[in-house]
Structure formats: structure tokens, C-alpha cells
Amino acid sequence: MMAGFQMSVVIHAVVYVLVVGGLWALNQDATPDVQWIKWVAWGWGIGLAAHTTVWALLRGKARR
DSSP: OHHHHHHHHHHHHHHHHHHHHHHHHHHHHHOTTSOTHHHHHHHHHHHHHHHHHHHHHHHHHHHO
């Protein structure tokens, strides 16, 4: 179970980097004066941090 959950965290992080990177490029091309990408990156980053925190807490319980 833990290996699958760990893989989901890795996939989440990779998708985050790819999508936010693409959206950043779009933001720079379409509306460089309005930096809306920071809100997307921040909001999704909170979700990624929560996902990683849950994984770390479950990993700690599994080691006991």
C-alpha cells in the first residue's frame, strides 16, 4: 500500500511541475502584466503539500 501511495505523491509532483510550468509559459505569453500563475501554483502547492504530509504521516505509522 505504501509504495502505491508514495508513487501517487511522485506523480502528483511531476504533474504539478509540468502543468504549472506550462501555465507559467502561457501566462508570460498571453498576459505578462497580470501574474495569475502565482495563485494557481500556490493553491495547487497547498494540495501537494497536504498530499505529501499525509504520505509522510502514514509512512511513520507503518514503520512502528
